[in-house]
Amino acid sequence: MNRRAFLKQAAFFLSIANAPLVFAKPPDFIKNHLPSFDSHIKDRLIKNRLFDTDYNDDIFLEKKDMLLLEASLKRLKRVQKTVGYGNFCLLNFDDAVKISKSYTAVGAFSKQELAFLEMIFYSRVSEYGLMSEKPIKTITGKIVKKEVKKIPYTGHCLYRGRPIEVYKTIKKEVGNQVILTSGVRSVMKQFLLFLDKARKSQGNLSMASRSLAPPGYSFHGVGDFDVGKKGYGIHNFTKRFTKTDVYKKLTDLGYLKFRYERDNDLGVRFEPWHIEVV
Numbered sequence: 387m388n389r390r391a392f393l394k395q396a397a398f399f400l401s402i403a404n405a406p407l408v409f410a411k412p413p414d415f416i417k418n419h420l421p422s423f424d425s426h427i428k429d430r431l432i433k434n435r436l437f438d439t440d441y442n443d444d445i446f447l448e449k450k451d452m453l454l455l456e457a458s459l460k461r462l463k464r465v466q467k468t469v470g471y472g473n474f475c476l477l478n479f480d481d482a483v484k485i486s487k488s489y490t491a492v493g494a495f496s497k498q499e500l501a502f503l504e505m506i507f508y509s510r511v512s513e514y515g516l517m518s519e520k521p522i523k524t525i526t527g528k529i530v531k532k533e534v535k536k537i538p539y540t541g542h543c544l545y546r547g548r549p550i551e552v553y554k555t556i557k558k559e560v561g562n563q564v565i566l567t568s569g570v571r572s573v574m575k576q577f578l579l580f581l582d583k584a585r586k587s588q589g590n591l592s593m594a595s596r597s598l599a600p601p602g603y604s605f606h607g608v609g610d611f612d613v614g615k616k617g618y619g620i621h622n623f624t625k626r627f628t629k630t631d632v633y634k635k636l637t638d639l640g641y642l643k644f645r646y647e648r649d650n651d652l653g654v655r656f657e658p659w660h661i662e663v664v
């Protein structure tokens with residue numbers, strides 16, 4: 387189905403669904419009590435709104451892979467601790483493997499762990515329900531250090547050129563309450579975030595990918611970034627962010643685009659903090 391047809395049916399579905407009331411109910415209630423409709427669209431919209439729950443057709447890791455997930459995730463965290471948070475955001479796969487071999491505090495990735503990471507990177511995510519493009523095609527994709535710049539007091543980097551220009555404009559127009567909450571992320575950083583989410587989701591890869599891009603699929607790797615309100619902590623990554631003055635000012639600017647809009651057809655939750663740059 388093309389995007390226009392999806393959006394047309396989605397708008398109609400939401401109008402009949404009396405969205406705020408219906409979406410406060412559990413998924414099965416919604417399915418059973420709404421008029422019969424294109425089930426594909428109904429499923430997609432329900433999963434977008436109620437992203438943090440299990441569905442019958444979700445894809446789970448096999449039990450044996452859960453152990454590899456735990457081991458790889460712990461090792462990635464040890465690599466991050468060794469190289470530092472800022473450097474880890476730029477660290478590529480080959481260098482991470484070298485570091486793991488050189489530092490006893492990290493310990494070398496086992497063959498099985500490396501095979502597991504490859505399996506995750508090259509999985510067909512459309513099976514999870516994710517319809518996003520894949521801006522980074524190979525697990526060894528590198529960030530060229532000359533192309534990025536550290537943004538003071540944030541612990542994050544941005545790509546030089548348009549991403550930094552967009553960020554500076556936002557700072558200028560929204561004021562000093564707006565902050566960069568996540569910038570450039572390497573494949574390894576995305577692995578750490580995605581595996582952490584998959585662990586918290588009990589191995590439900592579909593659930594994890596509804597709120598966190600699998601490695602290779604994150605546009606943080608090529609220029610997008612997240613912004614938030616100073617001092618708002620983890621609420622910057624929840625829908626509470628839409629209640630802030632910062633969000634209101636961002637939308638008032640009129641020209642910014644959020645990559646994951648409300649009720650998008652990508653299989654990703656609404657992310658009102660993620661600025662689309664590329």
Ligand SMILES: [Zn+2]
Pocket residue numbers: 568606611612659660661
């Ligand atoms: Zn983001």
